[in-house]
Amino acid sequence: MIPAPVIQTSQLRKAYGKFEAVRGVDLCVEPNRITGFLGANGAGKSTTIKMLLGMVKPTGGGGSVLGRRIDDPGASVEMRRHVAYVSEDKRLYGYMTVAQIIRFTSGFYPDWRKDVERDLLALYELPPDRKIRLLSKGMRTKVALLLALARQPQLLILDEPGDGLDPCGVEQLLESVVARSGDGTSVFFSSHQIAEVERIADNVCILDKGRLILDATMDDLRQSYRQITLAFPELPAESEFQMAGVERIRSNGHQMSLFSSGNTEAVIERARTLHAMSIDVTPVALRDVYLQTVRAR
């Protein structure tokens, strides 16, 4: 039996007046995996996440999280019992101390792990008696992470979790996320930091200008995406390579660079028939996939 997706949306839309922030997104996030959610500033990532959590009402389409409809307030409350969320904005309650916000938050979740709370307090070196408003941005991020990680949720949604963290903090965060995933928690992880996503994600979704332009597993990306550099005695027309899987073509002098999402063998075959002098095929990093996919639009 195929396990039900933890997040599923169908033609999800959000418009603010005439501006469409999210334009018909079809997401399917599989359970027990780490899914990276990439996109530029203003691509619609946070709006999508807020719609999933019932903070923003969709203007079209729909969806479900853990099998509960996102546009039903009652179902949304029930869903949030099983979801831990770290928001993009991690200022929290400035009037509470670290200990008070932990006490407050733990009261809502029967699955609160006191042992994990103690470990994270020590690991993050958080001062329990200090007011949140007196903490640095990085420390507030750590408090927000503690509040999400000291539980046993089915789904962990992180919106720019590394924002404000130093390299050690980012490392601790990534280790925690991987450990959580290993414990059976599904992770949906939005970030600008492509390197972070590439290190830990099993799946990647890329959002651009409110549209989902890529939804693939990291394994597929590594196997399918290629940078192909061709050299010709006389450069053929770019239209010769406009075929399935070729995302972008760039010509320069006697060289032609192609970015392909598959069908590499056919491209090589075509290059040979056009008497290519050299054919260089290299695998690409997620960063290249992201940049090329977004630029192609």
Added chain:
Amino acid sequence: MSMLWYKAWLETRVRFLICLGGITALCAWNVYQTDREITTIVSDAFYSSVLHARHELLVLMWVLAVNLIMMGGLLREKATGAASFTLALPVGRARMAGVRIAVGLIQMLVLIALPWIGMYLAGSAFGRTHSVSQVFFHAGLMAGGGVVYFAIALLAASVVDGEYTAPIAAFGVVLVIASTLSSPGTRTYNPLYFMMGSGFYNGRTALLAGPIPWAQIGIYALIAACLTWGSIKALQARDF
């Protein structure tokens, strides 16, 4: 649920305690000062008129205090960057608002009761007597009309964006009501005038007279209930 009460208390306690301490101290100090300045034996009526004047001052301070205390909630949290955290909790918006309203109502009543107890005790300490029923009458009028201002402050906090904009907007509404309903023909409907008890004040005895105006209190309660309902609906409909 109890954690929402805990949060509402932590969020408002500094403002509430400052308002409570300030108003109570000011009222008691006023009574004490009045007693010191009175050098001859005065009638009970004079003392009652002094208390009534203090009550009018208390009403003005109370309206300001309620605006300050009700500043908060999801819209202010949106401005301060905490709304996403609150809304991710497994609690509905109506319940969140309900707890905030309940805590605010309790604080509002304490802000009426304690200053009056302070004035009463300060007067008693100097051998001045004042009818307990008069104290209750003043306090009842204050609570009866005050619910309107409480609900206005709540509505402003539920529809006006910004960290400090809501209390300013609510105070603007208070001023508009005060100036609109200030003529002799309309001020009977003015909640501020009602709270001060001016319509029930007997200048000769310096006491409030007449039956408790339940009908008017009921109308004010109804207005407050409508505004509160509107506040909750506005919060439920809002995107954060």
